[in-house]
Amino acid sequence: MLSRRTAIIGALAASTRFPTIALAQNPSGGAPDGNATPRTILQLQRRNIVVNGKSASVYSVRQPDGISGITTDVGKPFRVRVENKIDEPSLIHWHGLTPPWQQDGVPGISGPPIPPSGAADYDFPLRFGGTFWMHSHQGLQEQLLMAAPLIIHDQRDRPDQQEIVVMLADFSFAPPDQIFAGLKRGGSPAAPAVTAVSAKGSMAGMKMGAAAKPDLNDVKYDAFLANERTLADPEVIKVEPGGRVLLRIINSSSMSAYHIELGPLDGELTAVDGFAVAPVRGRNFPIAVAQRLDIRLVIPRAPAAYPVLAVLEGDRKQTGVILTAGNAPVTRISDLAKTPSSALTLDLERRLRALRPLTPRKADRVHTINLTGDMAKYIWSLNNVAWTPNVPPLPIANGERVELVMINQTGMPHPMHLHGHEFQVVEIDGKRFAGAVRDTVLVPPSRRVVMAFDANNPGLWAFHCHLLYHLDAGMFTTLKYV
Numbered sequence: 001m002l003s004r005r006t007a008i009i010g011a012l013a014a015s016t017r018f019p020t021i022a023l024a025q026n027p028s029g030g031a032p033d034g035n036a037t038p039r040t041i042l043q044l045q046r047r048n049i050v051v052n053g054k055s056a057s058v059y060s061v062r063q064p065d066g067i068s069g070i071t072t073d074v075g076k077p078f079r080v081r082v083e084n085k086i087d088e089p090s091l092i093h094w095h096g097l098t099p100p101w102q103q104d105g106v107p108g109i110s111g112p113p114i115p116p117s118g119a120a121d122y123d124f125p126l127r128f129g130g131t132f133w134m135h136s137h138q139g140l141q142e143q144l145l146m147a148a149p150l151i152i153h154d155q156r157d158r159p160d161q162q163e164i165v166v167m168l169a170d171f172s173f174a175p176p177d178q179i180f181a182g183l184k185r186g187g188s189p190a191a192p193a194v195t196a197v198s199a200k201g202s203m204a205g206m207k208m209g210a211a212a213k214p215d216l217n218d219v220k221y222d223a224f225l226a227n228e229r230t231l232a233d234p235e236v237i238k239v240e241p242g243g244r245v246l247l248r249i250i251n252s253s254s255m256s257a258y259h260i261e262l263g264p265l266d267g268e269l270t271a272v273d274g275f276a277v278a279p280v281r282g283r284n285f286p287i288a289v290a291q292r293l294d295i296r297l298v299i300p301r302a303p304a305a306y307p308v309l310a311v312l313e314g315d316r317k318q319t320g321v322i323l324t325a326g327n328a329p330v331t332r333i334s335d336l337a338k339t340p341s342s343a344l345t346l347d348l349e350r351r352l353r354a355l356r357p358l359t360p361r362k363a364d365r366v367h368t369i370n371l372t373g374d375m376a377k378y379i380w381s382l383n384n385v386a387w388t389p390n391v392p393p394l395p396i397a398n399g400e401r402v403e404l405v406m407i408n409q410t411g412m413p414h415p416m417h418l419h420g421h422e423f424q425v426v427e428i429d430g431k432r433f434a435g436a437v438r439d440t441v442l443v444p445p446s447r448r449v450v451m452a453f454d455a456n457n458p459g460l461w462a463f464h465c466h467l468l469y470h471l472d473a474g475m476f477t478t479l480k481y482v
């Protein structure tokens with residue numbers, strides 16, 4: 001079985017099929033180009049962080065002044081130069097944005113990776129604002145924290161609110177290749193897979209536990225990070241007593257989903273994956289891999305410290321940041337919650353309603369995508385095909401309303417991400433509704449989720465599970481139209 005990385009090398013060898021690649025990203029010599037908007041430089045760098053008292057070498061995506069990622073405004077062009085300062089090829093994907101396909105940052109699909117010491121230029125309009133992020137789509141670099149926030153301000157942002165970005169990540173001292181090899185060897189500490197007959201009658205490795213418990217967290221991480229720190233030494237953020245806060249929570253983890261716990265604070269969820277939803281109040285919100293939550297808070301007037309925690313699904317491990325209002329003492333928070341959290345469900349998803357839904361319209365084309373795999377062999381696939389460059393793209397046509405019916409036939413939840421288009425969740429388990437507009441939706445085991453999108457951005461686009469090792473094992477395909 002080809003790994004995705006091997007496959008991508010094959011795709012690059014065949015990249016003459018995509019003659020526009022060379023023009024897509026303009027590795028330039030730094031010549032001025034007459035455009036009035038200055039170009040933001042992002043450098044891909046190696047650096048050291050300390051986790052659990054030990055030094056670790058990871059990556060970063062930073063501006064020359066040290067700022068991680070980009071904060072910009074809707075309506076401004078996204079004019080960026082990415083400089084590769086690491087010793088291996090890399091390419092950055094703008095997660096949730098809708099650039100021309102050649103600027104989408106998926107090696108072998110959108111274009112070639114940037115070689116060491118090379119650079120690539122990006123320039124496209126920003127159609128909408130919200131909380132987005134960027135990450136390497138090259139190999140397993142995302143596991144080494146090659147990711148950063150991408151915040152686009154728009155008219156929803158209030159001048160009287162303090163913005164707090166919380167990037168969640170899972171961290172291991174083991175190199176990602178070693179983690180992946182362990183998974184391939186059957187290193188999953190969970191119960192062994194049981195072969196079951198899938199809906200299509202083929203034999204597929206499925207977990208069929210006694211209580212059909214989902215199979216969670218198949219990588220055992222050394223730490224969970226919020227803004228690169230653990231709860232042993234968390235980020236402590238001053239907030240105004242009585243003030244307004246907008247939490248922008250980004251789950252940049254490779255494999256881990258969480259429940260966000262606000263403690264005594266009442267939150268108001270106002271957007272998912274950057275797109276506005278009818279506000280949902282609560283103190284506990286689920287976040288799958290690659291998703292974002294915008295949560296408004298009003299800080300009480302009395303001085304106090306308020307942890308904002310992310311509890312790993314199906315586990316007690318937690319991470320987070322501490323908000324402090326006034327002169328409140330900050331007490332140490334354990335990195336273990338009192339009780340294990342549950343697995344993520346679709347309970348919130350089915351309650352979400354987009355504030356700006358897609359225009360209601362009958363689908364012109366429907367693709368059914370069975371989420372398939374073999375846990376024992378750690379092969380993950382779509383419609384029982386583990387991706388290689390020879391897999392034909394799903395056909396769609398410009399201007400169509402497309403629906404993707406995702407049916408999870410495996411024992412693991414899969415956060416499914418479509419590149420280059422925002423989509424709307426329009427059905428869960430046969431029940432139609434005008435759900436959230438977003439870019440990543442969780443499909444738990446045995447569930448059926450339907451998303452709709454408008455084919456309004458022609459090109460070759462990736463569609464895949466955002467669990468890093470599932471993606472690398474082949475749970476990936478493409479869509480293509482001109």
Ligand SMILES: [Cu+2]
Binds near residue numbers: 470
């Ligand atoms: Cu998956």
